[in-house]
Amino acid sequence: MAATSSVIDLSPASKAFVANRANSLGAWVIAGFLDAILMGIVMCQVGAFFQLSRRSQEGFGRHYHWLVALVTFLSLVKTGQSIAIVWVQNVSDFMNPDVARTLVATAWWQVTAPLLTAIIGFVVQSFFALRFYMLARNIFMILPIACSMLLGFGGACLQLNSIIVGNAKAKVMWLLVHLICSFMTDFMITVGTIYALRTRTSSGLASTISLISRLMRLVFESAIPSTLVAAVDLIMSQTLDANHLLWHLLLNYALAKLYAISLLYTLNCVKEYRYSRSLSGGHAQSLSGGRVPSSGTPGTDRKRGDVELGDRSNSNHVYIQTQVVTHVSPSQGSVEAEDLKHSGWQPDTWTKQLSDGVRRAVVE
Incomplete structure (x- = not known):
């Protein structure tokens, strides 16, 4: 006769953990699946980057090889971390919920999950902040972004410390600081880059204005996904109750991979444009797939009717x-x-x- 109830004698806390397994265990499993799917996109972008590097003779690709290698390594570590968490919780400790329920506050590979996302975000945000500074050339415009980045990373570190010492109230507070700073950093970088590009369209040839417009679209395409996910992660972390709080991990895991995809997508678009331009002798495929006439070649932009x-x-x-x-x-x-x-x-x-x-x- 099949048993209709568990014969394992569990403590009250473990009984609650098992009864709420859809939230206590399911959130980690779904987050791991999502992370693995996005890791496939990251690897496709990495392959495209190195393929373009072999074809291109410029130093641009070689200059950013170390950055791509670092982000790829951190992304692989993040995916390995998600696999380890799911394996230990659902396989190794399948019959020992008294241990499985404490891993979220004791196991280093599980405690450091938000911190690893913060590290990936800090690396990618540093790249985009540097790009913004190269456009604006104004130290006072980059200072708020740098302060927000450092405060957000510090909040992630203090959140980790609060988890280790068991201070739940401080953990929620520092998580809020981290998410707010991450969202504000992404927002300020996006708005600042758009502003810096728009100031360059006040004068110049039609081809230059067209290229800058495409660059602005590229900024939106690469920044909006991570910015929106950071905003939703912030909202979920503050609105979900204690039984459902772990579901914000889906956004936290996705955010790490979206940062990597944003960086690789930007680098690949710029490399592809430069490579196409070198092959076509001055007329290159634009960053959004159209044709962009080079400002160094005399001709007429027939779409606009301008003479260059x-x-x-x-x-x-x-x-x-x-x-x-x-x-x-x-x-x-x-x-x-x-x-x-x-x-x-x-x-x-x-x-x-x-x-x-x-x-x-x-x-x-």
């Missing part, structure tokens, strides 16, 4: 746009034609003069 002048030494023809203004004199009853020349520079020679007051020049 590049290096004169590489140009065989120079076209001069002229405008005819006609004055009618009532006293004389005659028509006078005056030619107004509009050009970015004065041509050296005139080869042909047309009638009716219109002069056009073509310099071979």
